Amino acid sequence: MKLLRETIRNLILQEGMITADQLPEGVMIRIKGRRESAKIEYVRSDDRQIQFFPTYPTEEDPHCWGSIKIEKYSWPNNIPVWEVLEARAGQGYGPLLYDIAMEYATENGLGLMSDRVSVSDEAVGVWDYYLQNRVGKDVKAHQMDDMKNTLTDTDDDNNNQHISKKLAKANWPDHPTSKRYTKAPTTLEALGNKVIYT
Numbered sequence: 001m002k003l004l005r006e007t008i009r010n011l012i013l014q015e016g017m018i019t020a021d022q023l024p025e026g027v028m029i030r031i032k033g034r035r036e037s038a039k040i041e042y043v044r045s046d047d048r049q050i051q052f053f054p055t056y057p058t059e060e061d062p063h064c065w066g067s068i069k070i071e072k073y074s075w076p077n078n079i080p081v082w083e084v085l086e087a088r089a090g091q092g093y094g095p096l097l098y099d100i101a102m103e104y105a106t107e108n109g110l111g112l113m114s115d116r117v118s119v120s121d122e123a124v125g126v127w128d129y130y131l132q133n134r135v136g137k138d139v140k141a142h143q144m145d146d147m148k149n150t151l152t153d154t155d156d157d158n159n160n161q162h163i164s165k166k167l168a169k170a171n172w173p174d175h176p177t178s179k180r181y182t183k184a185p186t187t188l189e190a191l192g193n194k195v196i197y198t
Contacts, residue, residue, distance in 0.1 A: 041067035080109035
């Protein structure tokens with residue numbers, strides 16, 4: 001039964017995912033990046049001004065809305081890995097934001113990882129999808145250690161593994177939240193001038 005649920009979730013993620021070339025007419029991606037944080041969101045452009053989508057669906061735009069906030073996770077070793085703080089999106093529009101966030105985090109650090117404090121079931125599903133279906137293709141997974149150096153003797157890969165240990169117990173290194181992920185900027189390149197940096 002669990003395998004069936006995972007298969008269905010993966011099909012929904014795959015089939016419902018909006019790609020860079022499927023963005024509706026006049027829709028762009030805005031990346032508001034600062035040194036330690038970034039917000040990536042869908043915006044409208046009519047060549048005169050940028051109009052922000054609401055943070056919830058409307059009758060006119062029931063699906064094309066959403067944003068993802070990421071931040072450099074500096075504790076404990078000032079390792080420049082970015083974590084997802086918040087992600088919300090209309091149906092099918094979330095995966096594109098995650099891909100862009102991962103590419104941004106790779107270009108500006110050592111990649112992207114899940115929130116270190118709390119992760120929803122939906123977010124675990126996203127990270128599991130990356131690990132099971134994208135790693136080895138266009139995404140790389142990098143195992144992170146815990147603060148006790150359980151996996152390696154070095155400190156430069158240490159990170160808070162509270163979530164992965166809570167969800168996977170002794171098998172925490174196998175859990176998708178125990179890793180950081182990197183991705184070449186293929187999505188950003190495909191979007192081209194549909195990306196606005198502010």
